[in-house]
Amino acid sequence: MTKVKTLDDLIRLRDELRTKLELREKGEHPEQLIQVKVAMATCGIASGAKEVMDYFIDELPKRNIAAVVTQTGCMGYCYAEPTIEVTLPGKEPVVFGYVNKEKADEIIEKYLKAGELVDGIIPQTFKKPN
């Protein structure tokens, strides 16, 4: 248990608990959660996708973001691995390329928290046929 001494500590504690509650409530409706899919095919793994995925898994709860991290296959952007696909609730998925820990940090701070786009987006030039 972390020390609670100031009001700020209490606020931090509240945010932590709120995220956990949110995670549980929205867990039943995954479409309401932020989804981070890490491409984990040979190309991804060889360029460090495992570390990037672990970074997201460990960092998101620390920063009180209710999100779910999953793995996916290669999206065909092998040259830009590690790649991730982020889906904010109610929005179209966005694919980011060349994601290392620094890039991941930027994506969390800017895109996940504020919805601001960051460099490194791979435009979706094709849509999967239904």
Next chain:
Amino acid sequence: MENIALHILDIVQNAIEAGATRISIEIEKNDTNRHLRVMITDNGRGMSEEMITRALDPFYTSRTTRKVGIGLPLLKQQVEQTGGFLHIISQPHKGTTVSFGFNLEHIDCPPLGNIADVCSTLFIVNPQIDFYLHVSNGKCTFTCESKKILEIFDRLPLSQGELRQYIYSFLKENMDWLVQSKCTT
């Protein structure tokens, strides 16, 4: 690929791609003759005989997004460099078994890597898949099922990060002998 654990992750991803709901990972380390044997079995869509031979061709893939598929050929090259083997057994609609062996003494053998780390990540990011893990070195054996572990924490407000920590320490504690080659339990 930096180590053997990452190769396992790669082959498991193939199984997930094949629509598997149950994946078994069996690792057997023989400390006497220094051989490591890994067998990954899934109940995915499987492959025809023709596909099995083509799976080892780097210029073949079942995907449509790109033209190469190097996961299996790369692993085949790595194991054969050490005098090991790679076999694929598969039947359409039944599933696939990929088994491979490394000669750990060989100078070209990649390091083992962190199996507990790879498995804990696999378990928590794929909660819908039933993973069966069996590790043995002849003296010590450890078996676990991801569903049973995840059931314990079911419906608790835990983040993936916390869950991964718990599962990682559980797996690591039980598989320490795999790395150190001595059995305490």
